[in-house]
Amino acid sequence: MLILVTGATGYIGGRLAPRLLERGHTVRAMTRDPARLRDIAWAGQAEIVRADAREPDTLGAALRGVDVAYYLIHSIDGGGDFSTVDRQAATAFATACRDAGVRRIIYLGGLGPAQDAGGGGQALSAHLSSRHEVARILLDSGVPTLVLRAAVIIGSGSASFEMLRHLTERLPIMLTPRWVRTRIQPIAVRDVLHYLIGALEAPADAHGSFDIGGPDVLTYAEMMQRFAAVEGLRRRIILGVPMLSPGLSSLWVGVITPVPKAIARPLVRSLRTEVVVRDGGAVRTIIPDPPDGLMGFDAAAAHALSRVRERGVETRWSTAVWPARSGGHSATSPPGEPAPTDPQWSGGALFVDERDSDVAADPARLWAVIEGIGGENGWYSWPLAWSARGWLDTLVGGVGPRRGRRDPASVHVGEALDFWRVEEIEPGRLLRLRAEMKLPGEAWLELRALPGDTPGTALYRQRAVFRPHGLNGQLYWWAVSPFHAIVFGGMARNIVRAAEHLAAADDEHSGAALALHRGSTV
Structure with missing residues (x-):
């Protein structure tokens, strides 16, 4: 049939x-x-x-x-x-x-x-x-x-x-x-x-x-x-x-x-x-x-x-379930607006916080950290601030921070991730999240793992994008922007450290395994 x-x-x-x-x-x-x-x-x-x-x-x-x-x-x-x-x-x-x-x-x-x-x-x-x-x-x-x-x-x-x-x-x-x-x-x-x-x-x-x-x-x-x-x-x-x-x-x-x-x-x-x-x-x-x-x-x-x-x-x-957002979407509607990289947005008002960091680890290790973000793994930056923002969202009727992750290591397009929604994935390269908390506008968070200038290294690129709705949206961005260095800056630093620690742990494990193998052959 x-x-x-x-x-x-x-x-x-x-x-x-x-x-x-x-x-x-x-x-x-x-x-x-x-x-x-x-x-x-x-x-x-x-x-x-x-x-x-x-x-x-x-x-x-x-x-x-x-x-x-x-x-x-x-x-x-x-x-x-x-x-x-x-x-x-x-x-x-x-x-x-x-x-x-x-x-x-x-x-x-x-x-x-x-x-x-x-x-x-x-x-x-x-x-x-x-x-x-x-x-x-x-x-x-x-x-x-x-x-x-x-x-x-x-x-x-x-x-x-x-x-x-x-x-x-x-x-x-x-x-x-x-x-x-x-x-x-x-x-x-x-x-x-x-x-x-x-x-x-x-x-x-x-x-x-x-x-x-x-x-x-x-x-x-x-x-x-x-x-x-x-x-x-x-x-x-x-x-x-x-x-x-x-x-x-x-x-x-x-x-x-x-x-x-x-x-x-x-x-x-x-x-x-x-x-x-x-x-x-x-x-x-x-x-x-x-x-x-x-x-x-x-x-x-x-x-x-x-x-x-x-x-x-x-x-x-x-x-x-897709929570209702400003713009007339119902509780079960997927987001229909363009992604923040779409060219038709060139004439719109967008606020961007972008940060690049060199990583002493290959892109695969960096990607493992990026793909595992959220849920029990956390957001790598000032947990109290993320928690407070989530509970504030709960109090005003939003989705709050408690949806977590379906799987600790992998995600797919459309999944909920705490108070975000996975909007796009390019495996090994890009994770784009769309905010579903109550906001006077629309927000995205992009995390990228790019090849570094030398073999075995990577470039971490993090971009927070906010599209304000009216004056309230503009005021919101300027009110929270002083905290971006703490929240987004801390996130970038800690994701880089986590990737480098992962690489070091893998190298140490590989070295120990090689030594054990050599000892057994002798």
Whole structure:
């Protein structure tokens, strides 16, 4: 089959596509920005197509000849009207699928109470209401559609798992709102992928919504206690505070966890609604359970933790979510403006801090330091200043400094890196980061490893670029410029030292190995 995977750069789509390829299917990966798939290992086996569900004219070519289309697109934003964006995108996609003769649409939606079918019950959050509205649009498209409805997904790198993990690890005593007593039926990401792939083999006439969930029904408080046990932590003390509103809760979550307030707010509001499988047998009539059974919460949490510790996180929520910035971008839009080196910027106002340093190490050692920057490795300059800037960003509703890195040694285009986004990589030569903190303008940081004047040496070039928005942007740059010598100057010096230390350590190790070899031959 020719299968279209939308949201191919997202958390689920980025895991689904390679598994479909492994099973011998032809995969067409749809993305607004193909550059974000450039460094992904499986992308070379797939057909990459540039299209946007919000731009109907782009969908015809993406869907031409497609047998099955996975709809894994979902906006999430604590402030914008994401439900309108979701409605328009789903309507355009449904129409395009019908016109292209697609044989089946598969959609991963959200669990919810009976009210989503029009029967009263609990009020749904805007987040869940939007998921259910998208499901209805696709089901009414005239194309056979399978909607798989899941609650909290437990897997390394998911927003829900990161929120749960950081709250539990960092708060041995918690003052919690009422939503921690709401019943939830979590499901392991492994089992979500099993059902999504199994939907390909469902009977041709299968059509409708099907609930999927793991074997455990727990409150959020119980999930935190069970997670603490899995991680070997002491039992958490959880004290209920009924007056904590979703707004205050999301601010609290945004401060404690890597999930920023704008993303935490819709997630928290959804946690007020009981999300439990109503008819677990229905899905089994079209898709069998995994051969070894559904994974329980404890096993799913333990497996996710092991992937985090082994640096084996396959996809992360932060790669899929692009925070809103000035200029009208939505929370899931990739940056569309030119890079700071583009010639059309020659007439614009740009502020630049550029520094060159000679390095007594080859470019490969320098590049190893550059590519490993951020996360647990730090930023090589005045940690207190970086931390303070990150926490200030958190307090004003930005992404903050806690997103970290997916992998300690390598990055790819589109990944989040603390409060930056990887915008461009030339392996061994250039790393360009785009700032996602709240700023009165746009900022980039370029780090380059260039050959030196003599063999075995390198030139380190560092460039901070700021494009101000109005007078506030101009004032911001001049207010912080006195600190550049400390922050950017210290970064340049320490990156050079780290590269030279790495080279010295490698040479010492090589010399010791050579001496050992010579001794053994004698």
